[in-house]
Structures are given as C-alpha cells and as structure tokens.
Amino acid sequence: MKLSDYEPIVGKNVIEELKQLASRLSAKVVRNVNSTAVGGGVAEILSRMTPLLNELGLRAHWDVIKAEGEFFSVTKKLHNMLHGKKAELTQSEIDLFLETGEKNLKNMDLRGEIIFVHDPQPIILVKKKSQLKKSNWIWRCHIDVSQPNKQAWDFLKPYIEQYDVSVFSSPSFAQTLNIRQVLIPPSIDPLSDKNKELSGETINSALRKFGIVEDKPLIVQISRFDYLKDPLGVIDVYRLVKKYIDCQLVLAGGTATDDPESSKVLSEVRERAGRDPDIHILAVPAASDIEINALQRAASVILQKSIREGFALTVTEGLWKAKPVVASAVGGIPMQIRHKFSGLLSRTTEGTAYWVKQLLNSPEYAKALGEAGREYIKQNFLLTRHLRDYLLLFLSLYHNKDIVNI
Amino acid sequence: MRKIKKAEQPFTFYTRLHLQELTGRKARGLKELLEGIRDVSGSVIYHHTHRFLQQHQFLSPEPPNDFAYWITEILGEHKLGEELASIDTIQFSSIRALRNKLVETLEKHIGQMKDTGQGQFRVSTVEEQFHFVKTVSFILPSGYVARDIVEFVEILKKVTIDSIYFHVFEAKLRLEKQMNDFSYWIDTSCADPELAQKLSRLDPYTHTLEGLRAKIVNLVGKRIEEARV
Numbered sequence: 001m002k003l004s005d006y007e008p009i010v011g012k013n014v015i016e017e018l019k020q021l022a023s024r025l026s027a028k029v030v031r032n033v034n035s036t037a038v039g040g041g042v043a044e045i046l047s048r049m050t051p052l053l054n055e056l057g058l059r060a061h062w063d064v065i066k067a068e069g070e071f072f073s074v075t076k077k078l079h080n081m082l083h084g085k086k087a088e089l090t091q092s093e094i095d096l097f098l099e100t101g102e103k104n105l106k107n108m109d110l111r112g113e114i115i116f117v118h119d120p121q122p123i124i125l126v127k128k129k130s131q132l133k134k135s136n137w138i139w140r141c142h143i144d145v146s147q148p149n150k151q152a153w154d155f156l157k158p159y160i161e162q163y164d165v166s167v168f169s170s171p172s173f174a175q176t177l178n179i180r181q182v183l184i185p186p187s188i189d190p191l192s193d194k195n196k197e198l199s200g201e202t203i204n205s206a207l208r209k210f211g212i213v214e215d216k217p218l219i220v221q222i223s224r225f226d227y228l229k230d231p232l233g234v235i236d237v238y239r240l241v242k243k244y245i246d247c248q249l250v251l252a253g254g255t256a257t258d259d260p261e262s263s264k265v266l267s268e269v270r271e272r273a274g275r276d277p278d279i280h281i282l283a284v285p286a287a288s289d290i291e292i293n294a295l296q297r298a299a300s301v302i303l304q305k306s307i308r309e310g311f312a313l314t315v316t317e318g319l320w321k322a323k324p325v326v327a328s329a330v331g332g333i334p335m336q337i338r339h340k341f342s343g344l345l346s347r348t349t350e351g352t353a354y355w356v357k358q359l360l361n362s363p364e365y366a367k368a369l370g371e372a373g374r375e376y377i378k379q380n381f382l383l384t385r386h387l388r389d390y391l392l393l394f395l396s397l398y399h400n401k402d403i404v405n406i
Numbered sequence: 407m408r409k410i411k412k413a414e415q416p417f418t419f420y421t422r423l424h425l426q427e428l429t430g431r432k433a434r435g436l437k438e439l440l441e442g443i444r445d446v447s448g449s450v451i452y453h454h455t456h457r458f459l460q461q462h463q464f465l466s467p468e469p470p471n472d473f474a475y476w477i478t479e480i481l482g483e484h485k486l487g488e489e490l491a492s493i494d495t496i497q498f499s500s501i502r503a504l505r506n507k508l509v510e511t512l513e514k515h516i517g518q519m520k521d522t523g524q525g526q527f528r529v530s531t532v533e534e535q536f537h538f539v540k541t542v543s544f545i546l547p548s549g550y551v552a553r554d555i556v557e558f559v560e561i562l563k564k565v566t567i568d569s570i571y572f573h574v575f576e577a578k579l580r581l582e583k584q585m586n587d588f589s590y591w592i593d594t595s596c597a598d599p600e601l602a603q604k605l606s607r608l609d610p611y612t613h614t615l616e617g618l619r620a621k622i623v624n625l626v627g628k629r630i631e632e633a634r635v
Contacts, residue, residue, distance in 0.1 A: 017423065020546060174537055175430060180427060181427060183426040388423065399544075401542075402543065404543065
C-alpha cells in the first residue's frame with residue numbers, strides 16, 4: 001500500500017501532516033527489531049509501517065532476531081507471565097534467553113539513529129547502546145502488562161530502563177519506570193481484507209455459506225474460543241434477548257493449534273448452544289479475513305463480552321464498520337468506547353442483554369451510535385494515526401519539552 | 407461601512423499534533439484523584455480537560471472532561487460530575503487557574519460528604535481506575551499565511567481542525583495568551599475590534615471543531631459582505 005491509497009479515507013490533510021513531520025526526520029535510519037517476520041500482530045504492523053516510513057523519506061529497516069524453537073517456548077512463557085499468569089522462569093530458561101540475546105548481539109547490525117525494539121524477545125540488544133553513542137533506543141511493549149507476574153517484570157525491568165523511552169498500548173499498562181512511557185494504542189488498517197469495504201454480494205455469499213438468514217436481527221461476537229472471551233456468557237445474553245426479540249447469534253473465531261484449551265471451550269460452547277438453529281458456532285480457519293469482515297458488516301449488534309482483554313482490536317473493527325458495539329469495560333475497551341457516545345459498556349450478562357435489547361428495539365439510536373463509533377475510530381485508531389504517533393515519538397527523542405516548536 | 411484593509415502583520419496558521427505520555431500515577435477514589443490533580447504537571451491537567459475536544463470533535467455537544475466523565479460514569483457521583491463538567495473553561499487564561507478551580511470543586515464536595523456523615527467514598531475497580539496521562543504538543547507551521555480577512559476566511563475553510571484547535575484553545579490556555587489568536591490578529595493587525603470581540607465571545611467548548619469553523623467563517627464572511635456592499 002502507498003500513502004496515497006489512504007487519502008480517500010483519512011483526507012489529504014492527514015497525509016500532508018505525515019509528510020511535514022517526516023521532513024523533520026529526513027534520512028534518519030530507523031531500525032525495527034522483533035522476533036518474527038510472519039504471523040502475529042507485530043509482524044503485521046511492521047510489514048505495513050516499514051514501507052510507509054520509507055515512502056516518507058526515513059530509512060526504515062526491519063530485522064528479525066535468530067533463535068531456536070526452545071527459545072520461543074521460553075518467550076511464550078514469559079509472554080503469558082507478563083499477562084499475569086502464575087508460573088516461574090527456571091534458571092536454565094533464563095540462561096537460554098540471555099544466550100540467544102548475546103548471539104544476536106554479536107551478529108546483528110544495530111547501527112542507526114533510532115533503534116526500535118519490539119516486545120521482550122530482543123530486549124537485551126540494548127546492551128549495545130553504550131557502544132553506539134548517537135543512537136536512541138525505544139522499547140515498544142505490545143503486551144497487556146496491567147498486572148504482570150512479578151518475577152517476569154523484575155527480570156525485564158533492568159533492561160527496559162536502559163532504553164531512552166518505552167511505549168505502551170493502553171493507560172492501564174503504565175508502570176513505575178525511570179524512563180519516559182509513551183502511550184501509543186494499536187490501530188487497524190482500513191485497507192486490509194479484514195476491514196476494507198465489501199460488496200453486498202460478498203456479504204450475502206458469506207451469510208449463505210454459513211447458513212445465516214437475513215430476516216432476523218444478528219448478534220455477532222468475533223473472537224477465538226477462549227474462556228477469557230466468555231463465549232458461554234454470550235449465549236446466555238442471546239437467550240435473555242431471544243425471550244423478547246426473535247434474533248440469531250454468531251460466535252465466530254479461530255481455534256489456535258498451540259492452545260489445547262480452545263477445543264475444550266468450543267465443545268462446551270456447542271453443548272450450551274444445543275440444537276438451537278439460530279445459534280451459529282463458526283470455528284473458522286486463520287485465513288478467513290473476508291468472511292469475518294462480512295459477518296461484522298452483516299451484524300445488527302456486535303458484542304465483545306470479554307472477561308480480560310488486551311486492546312481488543314475486534315472492537316475497533318466493529319466500530320469502524322459503523323456497528324453499535326456492546327463490550328465489557330475491560331483492558332483497552334474503555335479507550336475505544338465512551339459509554340453512550342461511541343458504543344455501550346457493560347459489566348454483567350444481564351446488563352449486556354439489556355443494552356442489546358435497547359439497540360435492537362431502537363434502530364435509529366443504534367445507527368447514530370455506530371456512526372459516532374466509526375468516526376471515533378477514524379480519528380483515533382487507524383494506521384495513519386499510528387504512523388503519526390511513531391513520527392512524533394521519533395521527534396520527541398530530540399526535544400525534551402512538553403510544548404515543542406518544530 | 408468599513409473597507410477591508412491589508413493586515414499590518416500577516417497571520418501564519420500553525421497546527422499542533424499531540425503525543426500522549428503515561429505518568430504511571432493512578433487514582434481509584436476521589437481523594438487520590440484530588441491529590442493527583444494537585445500534584446501533576448500542567449500538561450496532565452491540559453490533557454484531561456481537552457482530550458475530548460480532539461478525540462470526539464465530531465460529537466455535539468462534546469462529552470465532558472475526563473475527570474467529570476470518570477466521576478460520573480465510574481464512581482457514580484453524578485452531582486460532582488455535573489459540577490466538574492460545567493466548569494466554564496473559557497473563563498480561565500492559565501492551566502494553573504483551571505487546576506485551582508478543579509481542586510476547589512473537589513475539596514468542597516469531599517468536605518460536604520464529611521460534614522453530612524457520608525464518609526463512604528466510592529472506589530473504582532482496578533480495571534477502571536483513573537490513569538493520569540500528559541500531552542506533549544508539537545507545533546508546526548501549516549504553510550498557510552493570510553494577509554487580510556478575505557484570505558483568512560478562505561484558508562480557514564481548508565486548514566485542519568488541529569490548526570483551528572491550536573489557535574483557539576491551545577494558544578489561549580496553554581500558551582497563556584489573553585484571547586484566541588484569531589481575535590488578537592483581527593483586533594491588532596486588521597484594526598477591527600468589533601469583529602475581534604464577536605469571535606472572542608464565542609464559547610468554543612460548546613461547539614464541535616467543525617461547528618466552530620463554520621461559525622467563524624460565517625462571522626468573518628458577513629463582515630466581508632458588509633464591506634463589499
């Protein structure tokens with residue numbers, strides 16, 4: 001994608017602003033480092049950001065650390081611990097983490113004005129900072145660290161504090177650190193398969209494929225089959241609504257192969273749904289972005305009844321499609337939904353059902369809420385805003401004030 | 407009738423872009439919130455009283471400031487929330503003065519709760535606690551310069567809402583100028599105190615930024631029409 005592709009969506013001024021900011025950073029070498037070239041949100045964002053930064057005149061690179069499978073088992077464990085999971089890193093796991101980091105330190109080219117390290121896997125590369133006098137180091141945390149496991153956090157903290165600045169995705173992830181903490185929420189790409197406009201025919205063919213009828217209101221929750229997304233609670237919500245409004249429910253999401261729990265959750269969900277023909281449980285393969293997009297666009301109401309969340313990009317996607325969204329007030333969701341302004345927040349099954357009924361019975365209110373939600377996402381959570389925040393972050397490395405004339 | 411004069415000094419349109427920084431400071435109840443409001447930097451107060459204007463600029467009327475929203479929606483203190491939401495921000499020419507008003511309003515409410523024996527202060531869950539965030543502003547020229555009010559109004563129609571935001575809100579309150587930049591220029595460089603006064607009287611906090619743009623374009627446009635008759 002090129003910057004000009006985004007102009008019809010965000011407007012010429014937004015693109016012009018990006019160019020103006022970038023002109024003040026011209027030719028700076030920005031070296032992104034993460035742990036994987038494909039798969040996962042970080043790689044997806046970097047694959048889109050790097051060419052756009054280059055188009056803007058920076059010299060952006062994207063490098064991936066080299067590591068063996070066992071290293072990733074350790075970092076997966078570390079990742080879960082940062083999410084708050086109870087576990088303990090053993091000495092041999094710590095040794096493997098550090099040895100892999102040291103090997104990469106020796107072999108990687110880390111020259112550049114801005115070294116932008118993503119997530120914990122490559123974190124120890126910052127040891128090179130003292131040898132590279134003119135470089136500025138940024139550590140970008142993409143993980144929910146609102147309630148991290150203490151051992152995991154204490155292990156990483158001395159490395160984080162060697163960076164010049166850290167970046168987190170939500171205010172609730174803020175930590176006590178002796179370096180600056182910048183808030184940069186994630187974003188969605190309006191031109192990706194998951195979010196681009198679809199024709200009526202594409203939407204209808206997806207509905208036919210899944211056996212969904214068009215003459216009943218449709219409640220949709222998109223998320224993997226995980227207890228933390230409360231799919232059983234979603235069925236309870238549907239049943240409370242169904243007493244008064246003849247509607248359908250779609251629960252659609254992937255079942256991760258590395259998550260044995262997901263098939264257990266899926267079978268419990270199927271059992272709870274019973275033989276109700278209006279409940280559609282769809283375990284979709286990973287490459288189903290267009291179908292997911294179609295289901296969201298066909299929805300009358302979108303739910304995200306999570307018990308815990310990171311940022312919840314499924315909420316961003318729903319709002320971007322101008323849908324009324326009812327979601328739990330957890331994780332990054334309150335950042336996206338201001339209750340009764342850009343969507344509705346709920347905290348209980350009964351409360352969620354109450355709001356869904358209100359929306360289905362008041363289509364004009366639902367429409368207005370959805371439109372406000374789309375506008376809010378347009379202003380705050382699209383890729384171009386993310387790019388602008390990165391440019392401002394880079395500029396902030398060279399200016400140490402709260403009001404900066406550039 | 408008044409002729410349109412060339413301005414003594416041209417008006418340079420600037421724009422501003424914001425980066426948000428986390429402070430790590432949190433509050434779960436009114437007392438912690440009050441302590442936070444007393445201690446944090448002016449850039450934090452600015453963030454929480456003006457963020458809505460930027461992020462929800464398309465809504466009218468805009469939702470209130472972050473403090474009022476959190477106190478109303480999370481703590482369920484509706485009376486205090488309304489008092490904070492209705493603080494007339496336009497009256498204040500410095501963040502310091504605005505902060506004092508917020509502190510005074512919170513202190514009064516907490517005092518009343520104690521006096522009436524309502525000592526049970528509500529607290530939020532950990533998930534919904536208040537996080538103090540600050541705004542770092544980057545100010546840059548937009549590339550547009552007006553030499554009279556005719557050029558001014560044409561440029562005003564096409565600059566970003568960030569530019570309008572900067573000249574109306576940020577210049578006055580954060581940079582502590584006595585009036586918004588548009589009024590000041592029209593008064594001092596265009597020698598039109600009457601029009602300047604009209605722009606000064608607008609309460610920008612009760613308009614969306616697009617609504618404000620339309621209002622200013624309309625007022626200045628009328629003055630141009632009068633001069634052409």
